[in-house]
Amino acid sequence: GSRVLHTRAVEFASKYQVPLRVLSSFEEKPGTLITKEDDSMEQPIISGIAFTRDEAKLTILGVKDVPGIASAILGPISDANIEVDMIVQNVAADMSTDFTFTVQRDDYNQAKQILENIAKNIDAREVSGDNKIAKLSLVGVGMRSHAGVASRMFKVLADESINIQMISTSEIKISVVLAEKYLELAARALHSAFELSEEVN
Secondary structure (H helix, E strand, C coil): CCCCCCHHHHHHHHHCCCCEEECCCCCCCCCEEECCCCCCCCCCEEEEEEEEEEEEEEEEEEEECCCCHHHHHHHHHHHCCCCEEEEEEEECCCCEEEEEEEEEHHHHHHHHHHHHHHHHHCCCCEEEEEEEEEEEEEEEECCCCCHHHHHHHHHHHHHCCCCCCEEEECCCEEEEEEEHHHHHHHHHHHHHHCCCCCEEC
């Protein structure tokens, strides 16, 4: 069912406690019922690690924190058919914003050029980029509602002196961006800490 059932559909079904039944269109069988367990049985289940090396990070610094600024930054990126993955926006005490997002590594140079043009138009301080990052995700069930999973993941990486650059969470995965050179070390450490049998790419 993973090829035809979008992950967001599963997330919403989980959030609103709607049972899902995955059926075959070729056979008349009961299929698989996905439903909420009793609280006494419910627990986060870590099923594996997923990672990608083909991402890059771009940051536009010193942007005025005004309505519509995110659209002004990401609109031209979208118009160029460049897909944006993770987004982080930080507002400083002086009400300026640093806006960071990730793209596919193949789109890095084009996206950076577009962002530099945007920076001139919105009077941003500067643009920086890093095309040597990787995204590592812990995949499972009920991730967002179990803070212990995230904190344990972050501690494992900290114990290996691996800096986390960006974080994204959902019900089915916790993703972090880190320097690509630490990807294998991070994957091994998490694999051991969560006693996973295999890694998923």
